[in-house]
Amino acid sequence: MMDRRFMRESARNFKPYYSPTSDGSLRLDTNTNVLGPNPAAMDALSDLSDAEINQYPNTYSADLRKVLAEFYGLDPNNFVTGSGSDEILDVLFKTFTDKGDRAVMPFPSYSIYDYFSELNGGVPVLIDLDEEFQLDVDSMLAAEGKIIIIPSPNNPTGNAFRRSDLVKIVEGTDVPVVIDEAYGEFHHESFIPLVRKYENLIVTRTFSKAYAMAGLRIGYCVCSPEIADMMTCIRIPYSLNMVSEKAAIAALRDQDFIRSSVDMVEKNMPMLVEGLEALGFKCYPSNANFVLARSPIDHKELVKGLKDRGIMIRDFGHRRLLENCVRFTIGTDEMNIRVIEACEELTR
Ligand SMILES: Cc1ncc(COP(=O)(O)O)c(C=O)c1O
Numbered sequence: 388m389m390d391r392r393f394m395r396e397s398a399r400n401f402k403p404y405y406s407p408t409s410d411g412s413l414r415l416d417t418n419t420n421v422l423g424p425n426p427a428a429m430d431a432l433s434d435l436s437d438a439e440i441n442q443y444p445n446t447y448s449a450d451l452r453k454v455l456a457e458f459y460g461l462d463p464n465n466f467v468t469g470s471g472s473d474e475i476l477d478v479l480f481k482t483f484t485d486k487g488d489r490a491v492m493p494f495p496s497y498s499i500y501d502y503f504s505e506l507n508g509g510v511p512v513l514i515d516l517d518e519e520f521q522l523d524v525d526s527m528l529a530a531e532g533k534i535i536i537i538p539s540p541n542n543p544t545g546n547a548f549r550r551s552d553l554v555k556i557v558e559g560t561d562v563p564v565v566i567d568e569a570y571g572e573f574h575h576e577s578f579i580p581l582v583r584k585y586e587n588l589i590v591t592r593t594f595s596k597a598y599a600m601a602g603l604r605i606g607y608c609v610c611s612p613e614i615a616d617m618m619t620c621i622r623i624p625y626s627l628n629m630v631s632e633k634a635a636i637a638a639l640r641d642q643d644f645i646r647s648s649v650d651m652v653e654k655n656m657p658m659l660v661e662g663l664e665a666l667g668f669k670c671y672p673s674n675a676n677f678v679l680a681r682s683p684i685d686h687k688e689l690v691k692g693l694k695d696r697g698i699m700i701r702d703f704g705h706r707r708l709l710e711n712c713v714r715f716t717i718g719t720d721e722m723n724i725r726v727i728e729a730c731e732e733l734t735r
Pocket residue numbers: 417418470471472473474497538541542567569570592593594595601604605606
């Protein structure tokens with residue numbers, strides 16, 4: 388009989404990742420851009436007459452890496468691209484960890500890190516954040532990881548970590564330190580320029596959030612050429628398809644859309660937070676395009692009640708340190724009003 392005995396040992400206890408059915412609901416559960424698809428990317432997709440899809444894409448996305456290098460004032464050899472930054476994260480564990488190697492990460496944070504670490508045979512070491520959701524720098528350094536990985540701004544708590552703490556970690560070790568800036572556009576304090584200074588620093592970025600292109604699956608990391616070379620040997624050749632690469636290049640050249648997306652979040656976050664707090668939620672400070680909130684009613688009831696009203700948010704209420712917490716992507720004015728009205732009905 389076919390069962391999990393045949394599966395690779397490191398993954399036998401795994402469950403498939405979050406995969407809800409949305410059936411037309413308002414998606415405020417995955418921190419994507421609520422303003423709709425990236426317009427420059429859509430234009431690029433509407434003209435694919437020169438896309439030679441009978442041929443493979445460039446093996447390592449040379450065109451996108453060139454444009455990224457111009458954008459950041461770096462060299463194409465400072466970049467590795469992938470099918471979403473999730474692929475980059477997987478490649479990082481594959482590049483730097485062997486069976487039994489420890490990977491250090493904060494808790495609570497993005498759950499895919501421990502998943503990829505374990506999948507690749509490693510041992511995730513989760514170091515609790517303090518009561519302000521800030522890093523325990525000493526414990527992270529003392530944990531003897533073969534890699535350290537930290538999202539800033541953090542998901543799902545929303546806050547960025549103190550810059551001085553992140554610098555202490557990068558300077559306090561020789562092992563690769565990954566700063567995941569999936570929400571970096573919303574924070575304005577990137578570590579990308581520091582890849583010139585620190586050979587062990589890797590910054591990951593995505594086109595899925597501010598860039599409004601999650602469906603095209605495009606991510607990249609910025610790092611020293613030495614690290615990029617190692618990762619390139621591990622990454623699946625051709626993993627970023629040529630259609631997505633073309634759309635990404637067009638999107639990078641249209642920064643107006645990114646600025647208006649970031650402005651929209653900054654303008655609308657206070658209204659959502661005030662509305663929720665008036666209903667008894669406790670909202671945590673956020674530097675991203677979402678907010679974590681402790682619900683005044685049972686988290687499962689709230690998430691289901693909102694789903695029944697056509698609104699999807701993400702439930703974290705079952706996790707340690709996040710008891711009864713849920714996460715809302717910041718919406719447009721209209722969306723936020725709809726969310727607050729629905730929460731009012733449920734909490735009344
Ligand atoms: C912190 C963080 N890193 C990475 C990702 C993955 O993004 P991508 O769509 O580029 O794979 C996410 C997505 O939610 C995220 O929250």
